[in-house]
Amino acid sequence: MRFAAPNAILGGLIIGVLGVCALFGALWTPFDPLKINFAARLQPPGPVYWLGTDEFGRDVLSRLMTAAATSVWISLLTVTAAVSAGTVIGMLTGYLRGWTDRILMAFNDALLAFPGILLALGLLAVMGANKYGIILALGLAYTPSVARVVRGTVLSLREKEYVDASRVMGNSEAYTMARHILPNCIAPLTVLATSMFGWVLLAESALSFLGLGVPPPAPTWGNMLASSRSFITQAVWLGIFPGLCISLTLLGINLLGDALRDKLDPRMRGV
């Protein structure tokens, strides 16, 4: 890109660091994130424990890194699930119109009217809280918005003359969808998926905070934030670092999403 926006650089940097931490956290951490050490309870940040320790003497940095891996993994799977399901629904309803559209979209809109987190809460309450429950619940909660975006894009694309041209060539509907409509949906989808990654991360943290996320003792940013509440007067770092992680990650994703949108907008592609 000719004008590499500072947004893109900053966003990319933040997400890059998160990615490295997540990858690292899955393989190696300075301390065992689950190891309880009462001798080192509520240590402030220092040379040994860089970000301090919690009420059980567990290293906060190690826990944050492990949590990053969990969160990124959950968010990635959720976004993939929501985008795949939403794209299929959106393509079908947008291209076929008629009763398929009306029925699927009525159902879709009903889901959309439900706050995503509430829906996920309900589903988790029924299915029980674990990693795959969260992915399923959040995936289901975020599918409708993907379906909406894809359907809207398809509706405008199918009026393009190149879609007519494809039909005049004798191409089947399925081929036309796959060759001419789907690739042209990718730009808005990429932007949506990026920002959705942020929402899902936030939702996952919120669920953990409410005790409906990945069950303890496995760390997540949300449950670390939740357990820090009781110690906020004695050990403020317990709340600050997970909170900072969540905020910075969201900031990075939003910056990156903005930059992506600018880049993928065909009007910005230029000659």
Add this chain to the structure above:
Amino acid sequence: MARTELLQVEGLSLVVARTELEVVKNVSFSVAPGEIVGIVGESGSGKTLAARSIMALEPPATRRAGGSIRFEGKDLAQLPPRELRRLRGSRIGMVFQEPMTSLNPSMLIGRQLDEGLALHRDLDAKERRALILDMLRRVGIKDPEGALEAYPHQFSGGMRQRIMLASVMLLQPALLVADEPTTALDAVVQRDVLELMVELTRARGTAVLMISHDLSMVARYTDRIIVMCKGEIVEQGTTQDLLRQPRHPYTQKLLAAMPRRLPKRDLSTSVQPIVEVRDLVVEYRGRQGFFRKESGKRALHGVSLAIKPREVVALVGGSGSGKTTLGRAIAGLLDPAGGEIRFGGRSVRRGSEDWGNYRLNCQMVFQDPYSSLDPRMTIADLVREALRLVPEMGHREKVERVSEILHDVGLGDAFAGRYPHELSGGQRQRVAIARALVRRPAFVIADEPVSALDVTVRAQVLDLFADLQQRHGFSCLFISHDLGVVEQIADRVIVMQDGRIVEEGDRDTIFDQPQDPYTIKLLSAIPALEAAANGGVRLRWRFDDMPQGDVATA
């Protein structure tokens, strides 16, 4: 200069602020009181920018690099903003191109017309209302009282442009700047609106600066013409001189690009038509929701036509005449509600036995070269896709055929790897033509293939199309609202109105002895061209009741 000028633009230069690219270069012209002056140029010529800077409406990305604009003796650049605002609207009026967006959709017509009057004139509400009603009557609004209480969307494009004109003329400006005032309108409506504009401004002594890409339209109504090209004025002079003795090569090129009738072609007298349409009926279904069902609309009321091999049949009509619907139905993009399409003597229908063969032999060229090519495919892929379903061709053969057709349309292999957005409108339309022809179809439907193109590009693409048609010998249904283009390319003409064929005949008969009043109306909107020596032309207006048989002299 002996005459006192109303508007005097001198040495005007505009640059795009960021790149310092000069988009208007040292432009000087003047407009005398009551004079009608046309600025003609293609897209990118800077004609709109030059005109807009008179109103200080140039886009924020541009900066005035030099020159002066004097209006009634005052330098507009020196005027304080307050004074400038007083001039705008009250002394200089402007009519924009797009009647759909130049009126505020959420404001009543009455309120909108009142706005300018209330601002610039010292009149009470009753007097203003009387003036507005009078003006609406003059621009031909049938129910002026009702119009005051209506919103813009309740009017057609032509009516909106009349209302726009009324709102500008209400203030009796000394100068009216009209930026492509009728480009978005139908040929027939276009003529009505322009005639009205000329009549109104003549009556009030208002000078008009008319900006357009359409040389023949401008020539009809103006006293003087300014020709712009790439930001510069290449030639200016009285309309008559400019047409008869164009001096600059670009003016000559513009004049040469005007469509003209070619000698009648000798077609083999085969009686068997290749494509036949019988009593075709198309209905658009109304919206169907969960709780309501709106009634549909019949777009074609039993249309029949026949196209012989090698023949170019033009389908003309205004917007809403059903010509595009007919084309799409024949192309199989719409399912007809009744009637029959026959190809090579056999009935074809989507799903029928002969459909596959018809599909391979009937191709289409679309109107908008910006939307008819998939932006994510290269030119070669786009053209090759048309061969995808040809069973007996191997990959190598296909690649060769694509290269061959790209040469045929004047693009060559250099373009094969490029993407559509890297191409100009004319080049894109060449790709679209290549895609339609690469299969060597027997029948091509061309839906307004040149109407989105600039004048000189249009002439080139039209020539190319005619040449390819000669060489490949396909039959063609050429859909167009532009009778000039049709006169040049068609063997036979079919005129449609409101979903019915009103007249049909060979080209010379339709153009010289039209019978139907609608055909006559369509024809009166375009000039007949007579070539003069040294690249000049003479325009003759058919069925003109105004004493303007030749181009008027001021």
